[in-house]
Amino acid sequence: MNNIHLITRRSFIRNLGLASGGLIIACTVPSNSSKDKQKLRAFNGSTFEPNLFIQLKDNGALILVASRSEMGNGVRTSLTSVIADEMEADWTMVTVKQAPGDAKYMDQNTDGSRSVRTLFEPMRKMGATAKAMLIAAAAKKWDVDASTLTAKNHYIINPVTKDKLFYGDLVADAATMPVPENPPLKDPKDFNFIGSDLKSVDGKGFASGKPKYGMDIKLEGMKYVAIARCPVTFGTFTSYNKEEAIRVRGVEQVIEIPKINRPFGALGGVAVVATNTWAAIQGRDALKVEWDNGANESYSTDEYTKMIVDNVHKKGKEVQNIGNVNRAFTNADQVVESTFVMPHLVHAPMEVPNATADVRSDGTCEVWAPTQDPQTARTEVATFLGVDLAKVTINVTFLGGGFGRKSKPDFIIEAVAASKAINAPAQVVWTREDDIRHSYYHAVSAQYMKGALDKDGNVTGWLHRVAYPSITSTFAPDTGYAAGFEFGMGMTNQPYLLENILCENAKAPAHVRIGWYRSVINIIQGFSINVFVDELAVKAKKDPLEFRLNLLGPDRIVESPDGYNFDSAKLKHVLTTAAKNAGYGKPLPEGHAIGLAMHYSFLSYVASAVEVSVNNGKLKVHKITSVIDCGTAVNTSTIEAQMQGAAIFGMSLTMYGKITTKDGVIEQSNYHDYQVVRMNETPEIDVEIIKSTAKPTGVGEPGVPPIAPAIINGIFHATGKRYHSLPLKDHGLV
Amino acid sequence: MATLTINGKKHTIEADSSMPLLWAIRDIVGLTGTKFGCGKGLCGACSVLLDGVSVRSCLTPVSAAEGKIIVTIEGVENENKVLQEVWDELNVAQCGYCQSGQIISATALLASNANPSSEDIDTAMSGNICRCGTYPRIKSAILKTAELNQNSK
Ligand code: FES
Ligand code: FES
Numbered sequence: 001m002n003n004i005h006l007i008t009r010r011s012f013i014r015n016l017g018l019a020s021g022g023l024i025i026a027c028t029v030p031s032n033s034s035k036d037k038q039k040l041r042a043f044n045g046s047t048f049e050p051n052l053f054i055q056l057k058d059n060g061a062l063i064l065v066a067s068r069s070e071m072g073n074g075v076r077t078s079l080t081s082v083i084a085d086e087m088e089a090d091w092t093m094v095t096v097k098q099a100p101g102d103a104k105y106m107d108q109n110t111d112g113s114r115s116v117r118t119l120f121e122p123m124r125k126m127g128a129t130a131k132a133m134l135i136a137a138a139a140k141k142w143d144v145d146a147s148t149l150t151a152k153n154h155y156i157i158n159p160v161t162k163d164k165l166f167y168g169d170l171v172a173d174a175a176t177m178p179v180p181e182n183p184p185l186k187d188p189k190d191f192n193f194i195g196s197d198l199k200s201v202d203g204k205g206f207a208s209g210k211p212k213y214g215m216d217i218k219l220e221g222m223k224y225v226a227i228a229r230c231p232v233t234f235g236t237f238t239s240y241n242k243e244e245a246i247r248v249r250g251v252e253q254v255i256e257i258p259k260i261n262r263p264f265g266a267l268g269g270v271a272v273v274a275t276n277t278w279a280a281i282q283g284r285d286a287l288k289v290e291w292d293n294g295a296n297e298s299y300s301t302d303e304y305t306k307m308i309v310d311n312v313h314k315k316g317k318e319v320q321n322i323g324n325v326n327r328a329f330t331n332a333d334q335v336v337e338s339t340f341v342m343p344h345l346v347h348a349p350m351e352v353p354n355a356t357a358d359v360r361s362d363g364t365c366e367v368w369a370p371t372q373d374p375q376t377a378r379t380e381v382a383t384f385l386g387v388d389l390a391k392v393t394i395n396v397t398f399l400g401g402g403f404g405r406k407s408k409p410d411f412i413i414e415a416v417a418a419s420k421a422i423n424a425p426a427q428v429v430w431t432r433e434d435d436i437r438h439s440y441y442h443a444v445s446a447q448y449m450k451g452a453l454d455k456d457g458n459v460t461g462w463l464h465r466v467a468y469p470s471i472t473s474t475f476a477p478d479t480g481y482a483a484g485f486e487f488g489m490g491m492t493n494q495p496y497l498l499e500n501i502l503c504e505n506a507k508a509p510a511h512v513r514i515g516w517y518r519s520v521i522n523i524i525q526g527f528s529i530n531v532f533v534d535e536l537a538v539k540a541k542k543d544p545l546e547f548r549l550n551l552l553g554p555d556r557i558v559e560s561p562d563g564y565n566f567d568s569a570k571l572k573h574v575l576t577t578a579a580k581n582a583g584y585g586k587p588l589p590e591g592h593a594i595g596l597a598m599h600y601s602f603l604s605y606v607a608s609a610v611e612v613s614v615n616n617g618k619l620k621v622h623k624i625t626s627v628i629d630c631g632t633a634v635n636t637s638t639i640e641a642q643m644q645g646a647a648i649f650g651m652s653l654t655m656y657g658k659i660t661t662k663d664g665v666i667e668q669s670n671y672h673d674y675q676v677v678r679m680n681e682t683p684e685i686d687v688e689i690i691k692s693t694a695k696p697t698g699v700g701e702p703g704v705p706p707i708a709p710a711i712i713n714g715i716f717h718a719t720g721k722r723y724h725s726l727p728l729k730d731h732g733l734v
Numbered sequence: 735m736a737t738l739t740i741n742g743k744k745h746t747i748e749a750d751s752s753m754p755l756l757w758a759i760r761d762i763v764g765l766t767g768t769k770f771g772c773g774k775g776l777c778g779a780c781s782v783l784l785d786g787v788s789v790r791s792c793l794t795p796v797s798a799a800e801g802k803i804i805v806t807i808e809g810v811e812n813e814n815k816v817l818q819e820v821w822d823e824l825n826v827a828q829c830g831y832c833q834s835g836q837i838i839s840a841t842a843l844l845a846s847n848a849n850p851s852s853e854d855i856d857t858a859m860s861g862n863i864c865r866c867g868t869y870p871r872i873k874s875a876i877l878k879t880a881e882l883n884q885n886s887k
Contacts, residue, residue, distance in 0.1 A: 072829030072866045199825050206827035207818040209767020209807030209834045216766035224761070249750050276749075277770070278757035350771050350779055350831040350865045400769070400831025401865050432772040637825045641871065645828055648867030671776040671863060680856040682869040 054083055054126055060154055060168030062089050067099045068119070069110040069372050070202070071349075071399035071406070072645070073700050074638035077200045078116055079123055081193040082634060086127025086186055089167070090154035091193065096201050101374025101394035109373040111407050111516060113602035113698025116634050120696050124185055130174075132183035137173035138165045188632070188693050197637035202398075211398040214354040214370040215277075215429060222356065222425040224277045225418045226284035227257055229269040229438050232293040232664035233512045234259075240270050244286040248272075250279025254287070255421045257414055263475035264380060266413040267438060273422055277429050297664040299511035301444060305341060308467040308508045312339065312448035316465050316504035317481060320492045323500035325452075328461025332452035336539050340449070340528040341725040344659035345442035347517055348674060351400020352435045355415035357381075358425040364391045365419075369412050370399040377409035381416050403649075404516035408440055408474075436674055437666040440515025441659055443468035446508075447528045452500075457540030459551060461500045464491055468524060469510035480509040482521075490525030490705070495571050495600055496533070497553030512661065518649060519704040522601040527726070530597035530709030535722065544596055544713065545579050564603045564697065571600055574607040574627040574690065581688055582609035582625035591615065592622065595714025597706035602698025605629040605690075608647070608706040612714035619733040621651060621711060625686045626703060631694035643687040643703040650707025652676040655734045658727050675729075736796045740765065741809030751797035756780045758796050759806060767807035767834045771863065778862030781835035782806050783813070788842035790861075805841075807834035814841045817879045824875050828866035836862050840876050849880050 055063040064080045076096045084094050101108060107118075131151050138156035139146035142163065150157050155164045188194070205211045230236060242254040251274045259268025272283035329335055355369035365385055371377050374394040382392045399406055411428060418426035430438075445468035452461030470482040482505050484492075491503050517523070537547035555569040575598045579585070584594050591613045598607035606629075611622040624647045633639055656675035660667045668674040708726060715733070716722045728734050737746045738755075740763060747762045754773075759765050759782070771779030773792045780792040783805035805813060817840060827833045836859070843850055843858040850858070855873050864872070 070829075072827075074828070197825070199822065200827065202830065203822035203825055203827060204818075206830035206833050207821040207837065208811065211830055212766070213769075213831060215760075215770065218764060218766070276753075276757055276761040278753050278761070281773075348865060350769070350777065350829070350863065352770070398831075399829060401829045403865075429770075432774070432777075641825065641828055641868070644870050645867035648869065649865075670774050671772050672774070676863055676865060677867075678860045678863060679869045679872070680860040682867075682873075685870055 054130055056130065056167060056171055058168050058171040060093050060166060062087070062094045063097055064094065065097050065099045067108050068115040069396055069399055069402070070098070071110065071372065071402035073110070073115065073642070074200060074635060075110065075115045076202060077198060078635045078638055079119055080201060081198050082120060082123040083127040085191055085193040086124045087131045088151035088153065088192075091198065093154055094201065098396050100396065101371070101378040103375060108375050109407060110402070111372055111404065113700040113702065116696050117603065117698060120632070120634065125183070128183040128185050129180060132180040133174045133177040134167055134170050136177040136180075137170045140173065141165065194632065194634050195636065198635055199637070213351055213398045213400050214356065214368065215351070215427065217356045217368040217397065217427065219356065219358060219425040222427055223252065223273045223275065223422060224280040225271050225273050225415070225426050225428045226280035226431070227269045227271040227414060227428065228284050228287050228289050229267045229434070230291045230293065231437065231666075232291070233296045234267070235291050235293040235296070236268060237270055237289050238292050239290045241288040244288070245272050245283040248274070248279055248283040248286055250275045251283035253422070255418065257417050260384060260413055262380060262383070264376065264408045264410055266410050266417060271418055273418070273426070280429065281431055293664055296511045299661050299664045301344065301660045304511070305444060305446065308444070308446040308506065309339060309341060311467045311506035311508065312446045312465045314506065316506035318502065319487050319505050320501060320503035325461045325463050325500045325502040328452040328500040329450065332460060333455040334453040334539055336451045336453065336536055338449050338532055338535060338724055340447040340531070342445045342524055342527065343657070343726065344444045344512070345517055345653055345657045346436055346439045346659050346674065347401075347403040347405040348435060348671070348676065349401030349403055349405055352430040352432055353405065353411035354427065354429045355412040356425065356427040357412070357415035357419040359385065359416060359419040363387055364393070365416060366393045366395065367412055367416065368395045368397055369415070370397050370402070370406055371409060371412065372399065372402045372407040373409065377412045380409050380413055384413055384416060385420070403518040404520070405439060407516060432671070433669045436659070436668050436670065440474060440513040442517035443471070443514050443521070443524070445524045447524065449528055449532045451532065451536050453536065453540050457542055459496070459498060459536055462498045463502045464494070464528070465504040465506055466491060466525065467506040467508040468521070469508050469514045471514050471516060471520075473510035474513055474515060478510050480507040481505050486521045489521035489601060490529060490599065493566070493600070494529055495566070495568060496551045497556070511664070519601065519701040522599060522701070522705040523653065523708070526597070526599040526601070526705030527709050530599065530706065531712050531724070534595070534709075534713040534716065545575070545584060548575060548596070548598070564695070566600060570605045570629050571598055574598060574605045574629050577688060577690070578607040578609040578625050578627040581627065581686060582611060582623065584609055589613075591718060593714050593717035595710040595712065595717060597710035597713060599702070599705040601702045601705055604697040604699065604702040606702045606706055608710045610707070610710040610714045612711060612718055614715060614719050614733065617732060619655070619715065619728060621681070621683045623684045623686065624707070626706070627688045627690065628699070628703065629690035629692060630699050630702070631692050631696045633689045633692070634696055636689055639689050639699050640687045642699050644685045646701070646703025647685050647707055648677050648682060650704045651681070651711070654708040654711050654726055655728050658730070736800055738763070738796070738799055738804060739802070740804045741806060742812070749796055752795050754792050755782065755794045755796055755799045755804070756791040759791060765806055765808050769831055769834055771832065776863070777832070778835040778839060779832050781838040781862065783838060783842060786842065786845060788839045807837060810837055810841055814844060814879070816882055817841060817844065817875070820875045820879045820882065824871050824878065826868055826871040826875050828868050832862060832864045832866070836864065836872055840872070843876065844880060844883070848883060850876065
């Protein structure tokens, strides 16, 4: 434990925007593999570049700098509570400050459901270190052995004399104490906050409209900007007429935004600058722009989907080959085949992309934006402006939802380009139409599965062939094939114990920007596998629950180089628990049935049992029962909320989600033709969190993948009809 | 020139009478709690109370709001403070962005129906989208507020 730093440099403190004075502790977190050993190093100098900070002030106020973005994931509360817990802090003394984008915080990208997972241990150690130093300071004051003292609720206590010392009164002395080598961590059974349903630190603000999101930033002299972008991805304008735009009251000028050919660069376009948002949008809509649509003009998703369906029926590129599937199919008693088709999706977070930038004459640039990844934004802004990173400040506002969309800084570069062009602070606002039509889309996909059953209904062969445009096409030359990390989201790491497996990838080049979307490829591969196993169960004339449990085989551990091993018993346990909680196997109302699905993603185990019925051809989802094993549950209220949210997000994509293109143009535009689930369609959602003392794992995303297949399986068991493509709106079911 | 009465305060603003109330409130008056979500009356993020009725401010021109009593999220504490407290207590919000509109619609519902059923809530709240999926807790919060208000009578 030698990499915890006491930071005393005032300039450093000022940089953080914290009041100086008080005890600050920082520590490093390994940026990549969790296999890297956690190291905490003692420090009194000036070169350390930390990513986490505690500040304890002499009035007792405890401030945590949150390095990850708050987008509904509750991370400002959960991360804070871990430190406060180890520190035996009084929760009412805690406030949270948001860190700007800076490499000294190590990786700040809030994606992959990994904020708590990667920061849990370091946070505990920071809290424990602070506590140990406060105890040491009290021990010195009282001239007693530190080991006789305890800490509780912001006080160090001498159990013998019953003396108490307030944390705030110990700040000056604690700062002079040596940093302990190995401060003891609490026994999990003594946790105060971890594992509880602690309220959000921002709850009061949320209920009164106070938190500042990107568009809520107002700067002196700031102009509002709306941009006309080419309707076809990567097209450019050839000419434009601004006459009518300029005539809109409030419009000041029309400028050009360059197209930036970088991985997450801007699309470019013609921008209207105005004194208010409304005028900017009106002016933008009044522009007459001629476009050169470019190569993607040929992209129509109807034809494209047919092409990738064709492709998955032909031999593809092998990505996993175990045993001998061909022999298995030859010797099979029954062969089952299915083809799955799913469309592009768009995140459509309630807050549209937006950013405010101030490029100043002294060469500095300050940005305020709802970004999941402030460091990438900082790099891209500095590259665009041709200035040192140090000149660029990225302030992270609250995010009105992200779901992956806001990890790309394209909208930030636009604001910077606009501010630079007009020599004034600029706020770029996207309309909902802009958001739906110029996003980084979840991949359209086709999948082919083929299974062999022997005469006893055992699965003897398993072929899975996938085609979807790869996320890598967004930041590297597109080969038309997907990448290993994408296959590893549910295909090559499928949970069943199978002897003969063949996984292949068929060609699917990208024609729109492809991006991360809550749960990513797990949605695609989790869907096919969970529906296909249900089909196999039916063909084998077995109960779908029993069939799955048998196919999982004897309990086993699959080791993983990152130290997070897959434990099949945990997956079994969430499945049986979900089935039990849902009343699976018990009599149900006439016409109702329960569909099951389970998926391992972001290192967490989730199963869902969904009770549905179909009346007069219309689907009704009556109840969703989900169970998650995410290791140590840091905040049960947040986890329950994320699982409820994931269930509703999963329902939306099952019932409505579909982005299509015709001649390269996205056909949807707003919530009327890109519908999402509303209150009146929301079923009862029951969530159980498995008690565990294992390391915490992902929460934000793993709840999504099982929902769609569980609904499809439920519909089959209620009606005998099997659907292989989404959304259900296309089948007239909603 | 238009005069708007927002949360009990009069604001005289320079704005086109056709400008949607949403942008007048946000960009000219400077109250940013009311949010933009769709601009087409589809999501409810921009909801405000106009003479006690929850309306979509993105579709309401300034001219239609003149002379009426406008309440935004910043003024809800004078309408239904308990609702806001319950919202916080039940940890309803996730990203929080839609919540201003949700609370405005819930305030209007409880003002006209002190004891709403689950179906009443569905009907009154289905114009407000929450992409984070906080619907179960929104419903619990409305039911609990109704119960607290009943008990305090
Ligand atoms: S912004 Fe007004 S209803 Fe969506
Ligand atoms: S809380 Fe995020 S959209 Fe409702």
